Amino acid sequence: MVLTMTRLTAVSDLMDGRPAVVDGSAFDPIVARVENELNKRSWAKEASVRLRESGHVFFGEAMIVPSSQDDLADKIQRTREELLELDWRLYDIAISPVESMEPPEEEPTEK
Secondary structure (H helix, E strand, O other): OHHHHHHHHHHHHHOOEOOEOOOOOOEOOHHHHHHHHHHOOOOEEEEEEEEEEEOOEEEEEEEEEEOOOOOHHHHHHHHHHHHHOOOOOEEEEEEEEOOOOOOOOOOOOOO
């Protein structure tokens, strides 16, 4: 049993996961920090962030509902650069504009 648990732990440690504090007792506050930074943007109506931990660095995606399309590419690029300066562990983040944070409605299928 000990050998099995050790293997499970080893495999689990290799998988990317949501960022957690060092002792694993809670999620790392970096997710909330990034989300708060995005929601402060005057051009963003709403934002959501997903980060994953890979070793000692974080990768992620951010989705933003923009208030307008004006200079959107420049705004996204500047925001990305500023987010990467927040924390040395934030290695890469992709920012995507979306129309809504609501999941798309599924089309009914006939059987």
